Amino acid sequence: MNKLRQIIRAVRQATDKRTALIYIIEGANWSTDRDGENITKNIQKIRAKTDCGFDNYKNKIVHLGSLPVFNKIKQTDKSNRVVQTIFHVAEEYVPTIQKIKNSLNEISFIHTASQGTKNKLTALGLPENKIVVIPLGIDLNIFNSVTVDEKKSIRKKLDLPQDKIIVGSFQKDGNGWGEGLTPKLIKGPDIFCDAVIELAKKFPIHILLTGPARGYVKTRLAEGNVPYTHKYLKNYTDTVPYWQALDVYLITSRLEGGPKAILEAWAAGVPLVSTKVGMVPDIAMNGENAILTEVEDTKAIIAGAEQILNNRELKNKLIAKGLEEVQKYSWEKIAERYFQELYQPIMK
Numbered sequence: 001m002n003k004l005r006q007i008i009r010a011v012r013q014a015t016d017k018r019t020a021l022i023y024i025i026e027g028a029n030w031s032t033d034r035d036g037e038n039i040t041k042n043i044q045k046i047r048a049k050t051d052c053g054f055d056n057y058k059n060k061i062v063h064l065g066s067l068p069v070f071n072k073i074k075q076t077d078k079s080n081r082v083v084q085t086i087f088h089v090a091e092e093y094v095p096t097i098q099k100i101k102n103s104l105n106e107i108s109f110i111h112t113a114s115q116g117t118k119n120k121l122t123a124l125g126l127p128e129n130k131i132v133v134i135p136l137g138i139d140l141n142i143f144n145s146v147t148v149d150e151k152k153s154i155r156k157k158l159d160l161p162q163d164k165i166i167v168g169s170f171q172k173d174g175n176g177w178g179e180g181l182t183p184k185l186i187k188g189p190d191i192f193c194d195a196v197i198e199l200a201k202k203f204p205i206h207i208l209l210t211g212p213a214r215g216y217v218k219t220r221l222a223e224g225n226v227p228y229t230h231k232y233l234k235n236y237t238d239t240v241p242y243w244q245a246l247d248v249y250l251i252t253s254r255l256e257g258g259p260k261a262i263l264e265a266w267a268a269g270v271p272l273v274s275t276k277v278g279m280v281p282d283i284a285m286n287g288e289n290a291i292l293t294e295v296e297d298t299k300a301i302i303a304g305a306e307q308i309l310n311n312r313e314l315k316n317k318l319i320a321k322g323l324e325e326v327q328k329y330s331w332e333k334i335a336e337r338y339f340q341e342l343y344q345p346i347m348k
Contacts, residue, residue: 021048021343023063024072031260032066032087034236038137039063042335046343061343063111067096073106081346085111087257088278089120090186101125108346111338113257114279132341135279137334138263138326142237145269145323146244154241160229164206165309167196168246168270170239170261172211180213188252188275188296189217195250195301197224203309210242243268248308253277254295262290263329266322271315273304283329287314289321 021043023036033050040048054062054075062076063083070084084100084107086093100107101124110131112118118131146154155162173187174180183189197220199205207221207228214230221228233239243249249265249272256278265272266289273291274280286292291304308315 018047019049019060020046020347021061021063022054022057023048023050023065024054024069025050025052025065026068027052030066031236031258032085035085035136036063036065038139038331039335039338042137042331043339043343044336045339046347059348061346063342067093070096070100073103081108081348082106083109083111083342083346086117086121087113088117088255089124090255094124097121097124097126104130109342111342115282116278117257133282134334134337134341135283135329136258136260136263137329137331138260138267140267140326140330142240143243143264143267144240145267145319151244154245158229158231158241158245160208160245161206161227164204164227165247166206166208166245167199167305168208168242168249168265169217170210170242170249170264171259172213174213174216177213179215181215181219183216184213186253186255188254190220191252191254191275191296191298191301192250193217193220193224194298195252195305196221197226198298198302199305199309200224200226202306208242208245210239239264240268243270246270248272248305250301250305251275251277251280252301256280263326266326269319269323271308271318271322273301273308275301283325285321289318289325291318 023040025033025036036050040050058077058079060080062080064070065085067086110126112133113135115133118133121131122128152162160166169192171187173184173189175182175184196205196207205226207226209228209230210233212232218230243264249270251259251261251274253275258278262274262280262284275295276292277295284290284292291307293300293304
């Protein structure tokens with residue numbers, strides 16, 4: 001057994017010597033962890049891997065994939081070149097961002113997914129020339145659209161009504177990991193509920209929810225007599241048929257790092273209404289591949305959904321243009337941008 005361990009250790013050390021990029025993740029199956037896994041899997045021009053710690057790496061590019069892992073920066077060897085990702089600037093993250101500001105001599109680049117977040121970071125004093133904007137990606141081998149007949153079949157398997165308009169909301173928008181009865185307001189669950197309760201007065205709406213801590217939304221929907229189905233899916237890829245079952249998706253957030261939902265909706269052929277958060281205004285065009293509204297403009301969100309539900313021509317246009325646009329954001333293409341814009345400039 002000791003001999004086997006020695007062999008495994010030797011193989012690992014040999015592999016690590018050839019590895020140029022170490023992408024540090026939290027190791028809790030967060031969305032940011034999947035980003036790191038997709039980047040390291042799809043990057044072609046250097047050897048890369050994810051890890052939850054530094055493990056005495058030297059002369060590597062070390063990419064800190066989220067703000068929580070920044071606290072590990074003191075563990076990295078001075079020979080490494082560091083990239084730090086910051087997806088959004090929530091109030092509770094400002095102290096950590098200030099620490100990053102004081103550690104800029106140790107960081108080669110700061111990555112974020114949207115121009116809006118870059119603007120907030122520069123307002124906090126981070127240098128513009130160190131901030132690189134690269135949007136999130138999506139696995140187009142997993143997320144894809146379906147025919148009308150396939151959609152009916154999927155709804156049957158998921159025990160969803162065939163004669164209702166299925167509106168989706170797939171996120172964690174309650175505080176904590178319990179029932180989530182207290183809303184996480186940056187995700188806009190209150191806006192979502194206000195909108196769909198009004199829509200249900202005009203259309204035969206059925207809400208499809210995934211994600212944990214959805215208690216606030218479920219309580220509001222029950223009070224508003226809006227029927228819903230909720231399924232907490234622990235595996236990310238299990239969400240695909242739920243996307244494919246939808247008629248429309250609503251992003252009602254006040255603050256986002258992505259959101260990935262815009263790419264997932266596009267890839268699944270689902271028209272959507274979204275507030276102008278995160279990377280949405282960077283990649284979407286109002287009336288072309290999405291309906292965009294200002295943050296907290298509930299009336300505009302309702303009006304946008306009504307446009308989609310009342311205008312088949314517009315709906316089909318949004319679907320077609322979304323399917324076309326999402327091809328730009330495959331993880332293969334986004335990983336190449338990471339290499340070209342973040343890693344290659346600091347390679348020794």
